[in-house]
Amino acid sequence: MSATPDTAVVLMNLGSPDSTEVPDVKRYLLEFLMDKRVIDYPWLMRKLLVGGVIVPRRAEKSAEAYKSIWWEDxxxxxxxxxxxxxxLQHDLELPVEITMRYGNPSPADTFDKLQREHPGLKEVILMPLYPHYAMSSYETAVEYAKVIHARKKYPFALRIVEPYYKREEYINALAESIRPYVEQDYDHLLFSYHGVPVRHIRKGDITGGHCLKVNDCCHVDSKAHTQCYRHQVIITSELVAERLGIPRSKWSVSFQSRLGREEWIKPYTAERFEMLPAEGVKKLLVACPAFVSDCLETLEEIAVEGKHSFISSGGDSFTMIPCLNTHPLWVKAIATLCKEEMAGVPA
Incomplete structure (x- = not known):
């Protein structure tokens, strides 16, 4: 690594409670759910709902869920x-730091560290660990990092890697991480993505007249697709399935982690787990491409709760395919995307 690097990379992920203790989980949930891009209600309504209803009811149960998947480290x-x-630092030979949208380390902590340790830094490449654009994931992470960068007037420029849901490097890494599982005996591969409210899809439509209004909107070309989560996850799934040679009848898409009673994009993963055995699916594989790191939503919601639901409904075998985590091709993909951003290559 250069003694006086001009560029550094920051990997930005969702975040996690500092511990599995209820006060830490409560603090994390409050920060997460009070985000106006996660629950996009007016502030007072959001405060009453989150602080008065959701967090008091969920904190203890969430703490138990975190305990069930927490590692020694x-x-x-x-x-x-x-x-x-x-x-990644080994591949890039540049300073690489991490930051979280919620919890620790915060963007301010990470940017302060970079400025302190590398005072000659000219630019920081922010790599959001969200392949797809969604108001409640990619957008909130990027906009929050921008706010902190501007507020504290850091001397280095902030450059951001755009969503990479259909980039060859990401698709190849994802497909190859799944390949060993589809080379074995299975009936169906379910791509389970984190869900979002239908309202978010409509609200994010930059054209105002395409998403969920045009027939087969995800496959009709539109500028709306640049910020449409539903379109992007469908394209990711199609590209991976094509790369792996999986017949259309042997894979499908669903959406998990629904919160509240309003309509979210469908089909719901929880419902599909109950229905698939009756449709003849006895050996199920589940991949979660919206998550690049295994977390509560994969290790507990899918691998534990989802498996129990599927087996209880008549399934025989259930395999959750690990997220990309530190797969060598994923590391290589990130390095390529960051190098292109450094060089100013259009996505």
Whole structure:
């Protein structure tokens, strides 16, 4: 690594509670759910709903869920992101740091560290660990990092890697991480993505008249696709399935982690787990491409709760395919995307 590097890379992930203790989980949930891009209600309504209803009801149960998947070294998401940081730093030979949208380390902590340790830094490449654009994931992470960067007037420029849901490097890494599982006996591969409210899809439509309004909108060319989560996850799934040679009848897409009673994009993963055995699917594979690091939503919601639901409904075998985590091709993909951003190559 250069003694006086001009450029550094920051990997930005979702975040995690500092521990599995209820006060830490409550603090994390409050920060997460009070984000106006996650629950996009007016502030007072959001405050009453989150602080008065959701968090008091969920904190203890969430703490137990975190305890069930917590590793000796800490939160799986944090541990895996640190491992990815180490692998990427070896490939790039540049300073690589991590930051979280919620919890620690915060963008301010990470940017302060870079400024302190590398005072000659001219630019920071922010790599959001969200392949797809969604208001409640990629957008909130990027906009929050921008706000902190501007507020504290850091001397280095902030450059951001755009969503990479259909980039060859990402698709190849994802497909190859799945390949060993589809080379074995299975009935169906379910791509389970984190869900979002239908309202978010409509609200994010930059054209105002395409998403969920045009027939087969995800396959009709539109500028709306640049910020449409539903379109992007469908394209990711199609490209991976094509790369792996999986017949259309043997894979499908669903959406998990629904919160509240309003309509979210469908089909719901939880419902599909109950229905698939009756449709003849006895051996199920599940991949979660919206998550690049295994976390509560994969290790507990899918691998534990989802498996129980599927087997209880008549399934025989259930395999959750690990996220990309530190897969060598994923490390290589990130390095390529960051190098292109450094060089100013259009996405």
């Amino acid at each position: 800490g939160s799986p998401l944090i541990v895996l992101t640190k491992q990815l940081q180490k692998a």
